[in-house]
Amino acid sequence: MTDPDHYPDTELVEHRGYQIRLSPSGLEWLAFVALLKQRPILIMAPDREAVLAKAYEWIEMQRTSAHGVS
Numbered sequence: 001m002t003d004p005d006h007y008p009d010t011e012l013v014e015h016r017g018y019q020i021r022l023s024p025s026g027l028e029w030l031a032f033v034a035l036l037k038q039r040p041i042l043i044m045a046p047d048r049e050a051v052l053a054k055a056y057e058w059i060e061m062q063r064t065s066a067h068g069v070s
Helices: 048-066
Strands: 010-017 018-025 028-035 039-043
Touching: 010 048, 018 048, 028 048, 039 048
Parallel strands: none
Antiparallel strands: 010 018, 018 028, 028 039
């Protein structure tokens, strides 16, 4: 997998302790999402706002499942 740190247009956003690296890629946007020292997950969407919204949603799902809330 390509390291998102090496994309020239990568933008870093932090949300609730997670790092979100946003990068345009062709016709889509990529978001690499992870806690520090964790392997990132990849989220794709057609635009920056959509990929960021999906990343926030994924983070909230992780936090909910970590706390055992259904």
